[in-house]
Amino acid sequence: MVKYNSKDKTNESVLNATFSALADPTRRKILMHLVSGEATVLELAEPFEMSIPGISKHLKVLEKAGLIERGRSAQYRPCKLRLEPLQKADNWMDQYRNMWEDRLDQLDDYLQKLQKEQITKNKLSKGNKI
């Protein structure tokens, strides 16, 4: 049985909500838009063929996941990107990143070995011709 302590539980819930929020292309595009700075719902809705209530639903998911925060100005409530949950997701990905970097290193070693063998073969073949 897999047991979590309370710190793991919090981290696990953040990861659940973050990955779930990122599983939608509109929400990913909204986050990408917010990289360049704060934006209102109207500004965010503009590039999508979507109603304001449609965009608002996505914003609620992002806000619940802690990926955005909304300003207090009642009329505009501008949205701002929050990086912390993305950092947690990125930390989780770290273990796999190390794994594929190791694989790339192994591939590189293998290709270098092949190249050396080819050079030796070419030299031997030239030697035989002389």
Added chain:
Amino acid sequence: MVKYNSKDKTNESVLNATFSALADPTRRKILMHLVSGEATVLELAEPFEMSIPGISKHLKVLEKAGLIERGRSAQYRPCKLRLEPLQKADNWMDQYRNMWEDRLDQLDDYLQKLQKEQITKNKLSKGNKI
């Protein structure tokens, strides 16, 4: 309106399926287990308090998302991790990683500036006492 070309569409579907699969703690634990090598369903089910059909459902989600592949041996069908979809998700995260690295650099600069100001103040204060 946001328009995607066919390459974007494929990439978007991979990201949708990958993030959706990662939004569950059991599936993340299964992937973590597979980092150390191939495993059968029985081996994967062992650390969880979950039935074999329960684990199998999660494996189907992971397989559909391309995050694992199953062997052909009819009896065991061992599961193996596939890194490609994780690499795509990692590439997507890259843009935010650059952003928070910039923020950390800015914070570092700010702290160094504060430290220098404190040293200057301390020197002046000592000078005044002499």
